[in-house]
Structures are given as C-alpha cells and as structure tokens.
Amino acid sequence: MIRRKLAGAQAARMPEGGAERGWPLALARAARDRLTLVVEAGPVKAYRYSLAELLEQPPERSMIVLLEGPRAALGVLILSPEVLTSLIEAQTLGRVTDQPVPARKPTRTDAAMVADWIDLVMSYLEDTLLTEEDLTWTDGFRYTSFLDEARPLGLMLEDAPFKVLDCMLKLGDMRDGRMILALPADGHGRRPQRATALLSSEVDQEQRFAANMREQVMTAETEMQAVLQKLSLPLADVLALQPGDMLALPLAALDKITLTGIGGAECGRAKLGQSRGMRALRILDAEAAPSAAASATLPALGGFDPGDAYAGDGLNFQMEMPTADDFLRTGTEG
Structure with missing residues (x-):
C-alpha cells in the first residue's frame, strides 16, 4: 500500500x-x-x-x-x-x-x-x-x-x-x-x-464481404437481347419508314443469333429453335457467360422447324422473339 x-x-x-x-x-x-x-x-x-x-x-x-x-x-x-x-x-x-x-x-x-x-x-x-x-x-x-x-x-x-x-x-x-x-x-x-490474429480476422471479414457481394450480384436480374441482324440506315430513310414497308436482312440466319447485354455489348452467340413447344436459344459460345450450357425459354410462336428443338439446361434467359416474317416489317418489337 x-x-x-x-x-x-x-x-x-x-x-x-x-x-x-x-x-x-x-x-x-x-x-x-x-x-x-x-x-x-x-x-x-x-x-x-x-x-x-x-x-x-x-x-x-x-x-x-x-x-x-x-x-x-x-x-x-x-x-x-x-x-x-x-x-x-x-x-x-x-x-x-x-x-x-x-x-x-x-x-x-x-x-x-x-x-x-x-x-x-x-x-x-x-x-x-x-x-x-x-x-x-x-x-x-x-x-x-x-x-x-x-x-x-x-x-x-x-x-x-x-x-x-x-x-x-x-x-x-x-x-x-x-x-x-x-x-x-x-x-x-x-x-x-x-x-497475426488481427490479420486473420481481417482476412475472414474480407472473405465474408466478398461472399455476400457475390451472392447479391449473382441473384440480381439482368436483361439480354437476341439480335438476328443489325441494320444501319440513313436517318432520312428511317424517318420516311411507314407501316408495311419491307427491310431486307441479307445476313440474317437463325443459327447466328447474337446475344447482347445492357448497352449493346456482345456477350455470346446462339442458335434459334424450340424446346417443349417454346421458342428457345441454344448458347453456342458465351464470352461473359458461365461455361455450362444454357438455354432461353420463350412463349410459343409458330413458324419454326421442329428439328431445331433443343433441351438446354443451366442459366435461363427470358426474352421476346418475333417470327421470321416480323423481323422483315417495321412497327414490331424485337
């Protein structure tokens, strides 16, 4: 004391x-x-x-x-x-x-x-x-x-x-x-x-953060578009288009569909066909997609050869596809 x-x-x-x-x-x-x-x-x-x-x-x-x-x-x-x-x-x-x-x-x-x-x-x-x-x-x-x-x-x-x-x-x-x-x-x-213990704790926190971020990102919804062919026209011709006008698509092919993401960035190629009575896409190659095979299921529309049917698996993309004839007309949504 x-x-x-x-x-x-x-x-x-x-x-x-x-x-x-x-x-x-x-x-x-x-x-x-x-x-x-x-x-x-x-x-x-x-x-x-x-x-x-x-x-x-x-x-x-x-x-x-x-x-x-x-x-x-x-x-x-x-x-x-x-x-x-x-x-x-x-x-x-x-x-x-x-x-x-x-x-x-x-x-x-x-x-x-x-x-x-x-x-x-x-x-x-x-x-x-x-x-x-x-x-x-x-x-x-x-x-x-x-x-x-x-x-x-x-x-x-x-x-x-x-x-x-x-x-x-x-x-x-x-x-x-x-x-x-x-x-x-x-x-x-x-x-x-x-x-060392603190460093281990910081590493664990970073790993948990990365896992949580990956979970949130991978479950987020995104939009993809299937492009049959891109067409460039003079602005005057576009402004002069009327319902019923015909547009020629000389390079369009059902087995050469381009997949694009937000902003028009190309992220893969696919082939158009059917699966279980629904319009579908078979992924042929994907620059930014998972390596596993993937298919996209669409509402049934007539006009396609049943021989082109594919039973894809993996990542599903929902999108709207017009018929081949609709691709040749203006006033439709692709």
Whole structure:
C-alpha cells in the first residue's frame, strides 16, 4: 500500500502510447456517428495521478461521469461545462451555438442525454487499441452514474494511481472545452490481440464481404437481347419508314443469333429453335457467360422447324422473339 501511494505521489508525464493516439479518433468518430457533430481534439497529454491530484482536476460546474469496468473498478470522465453544453445543443438544436455557457450544475437529464455517446466513445477507444498495450487499462469501461461535484470522489474511488488523458476539444468550430479521462493504472481488461490474429480476422471479414457481394450480384436480374441482324440506315430513310414497308436482312440466319447485354455489348452467340413447344436459344459460345450450357425459354410462336428443338439446361434467359416474317416489317418489337 505504501509503495502504491508513493508511486502516485507525484504527477508524472507518461510516454506517448496508443491511447494518446486513439482517444482523439474515438471522440471524433462517436461525435460524427451519434451526434453528426464535428469534434477536433487538441494534443492529448497523458499523466499518472494519485487520487488526491485527480480530485483537483475537474473544472468548476463540470459533469463527472463514473465509469465502471472489469472487477468493479471505477474510473471517471470529466466534461467541462463547455463540452457538456455543446453535446446537449447538438442533440436538441442540431448544431453548436456561440451563446455563453449557462452557469448551472449538470442535471440527471444532461447525464441521460450524453450516456450513450460516452459508451460509444469508450467502445471506439477499445477498437483502436486492439493490438496496443493500453487496451489493458482502457478496456470494458462504460457509463454507470454521474456527479455534479468532485467531493464524493474521494470516498468512491480507490486510493491508487490513475492513468489520465487530458485534452482540449473544438466542438463544431464554435466552442472549446476540456475533457479528462482517468482510469485505474492497474488495468484488468483484455490483453492486446496479436497482429497475426488481427490479420486473420481481417482476412475472414474480407472473405465474408466478398461472399455476400457475390451472392447479391449473382441473384440480381439482368436483361439480354437476341439480335438476328443489325441494320444501319440513313436517318432520312428511317424517318420516311411507314407501316408495311419491307427491310431486307441479307445476313440474317437463325443459327447466328447474337446475344447482347445492357448497352449493346456482345456477350455470346446462339442458335434459334424450340424446346417443349417454346421458342428457345441454344448458347453456342458465351464470352461473359458461365461455361455450362444454357438455354432461353420463350412463349410459343409458330413458324419454326421442329428439328431445331433443343433441351438446354443451366442459366435461363427470358426474352421476346418475333417470327421470321416480323423481323422483315417495321412497327414490331424485337
């Protein structure tokens, strides 16, 4: 006990660690995600304080949030009046104003409005420290209660050294405030993950994402067209066409059907025939289609040789095909 008190007797500036880098990121992410508020944290200063020194830190009329962690350990998060007022304004007004901060003590309503945001900050801090040694003393702390003055802290907190993160915040470019995080130096949280374990987890996440993306894409509907022949005409001739006019298709052949996708990109060739009384296409080759044989089933239309029937399998494409005579007339849909 004497050694522990001596260790915290003097405030000592701690070397920079992962918590100093992760704390501003956690504050900014939580403010963005929960409050749609831009928060910028100034340089974070890390200290090691005794309980007596910690009790001298809270600014006047600050909200002192009690955080409970592993093995019932207690820590504190101190919000200056400027920070508390800005968080309340962001939730009630949708923005931070430049009005003077009211001279009042924090209330139970104030605590209820910032509790979820505080838990999110602590969760994000843990996420940034998964491979850092600082995870041990920052892990597992969540909101449990609040105080409107510092005097009861001397009875509630253990008389032991605390690791402290102290920084200034710029909230919505309208107001500056101070925030202090103090947690027991003897942490009892999770040990940091090894880099290999984290890498494996990231690989698993990427594989799951790729599988989910593939499932969504492969089940999506797309449109294909079967083109008998493309014909180019002068614009004047096209505008002069009338119902009943005949168009010559010298290169059209039922065994040389071109499959096109969205935008007219060619994706394969097929042969026109029948299957079970329905118009069908036998895929001859496909530049962007699966290698398995595929057929397309269409509504029955007369005029085709039964000898051209095919019983295809695999990927089915539904499309509309006119008769051979309809291909030679305008005013029809192909």
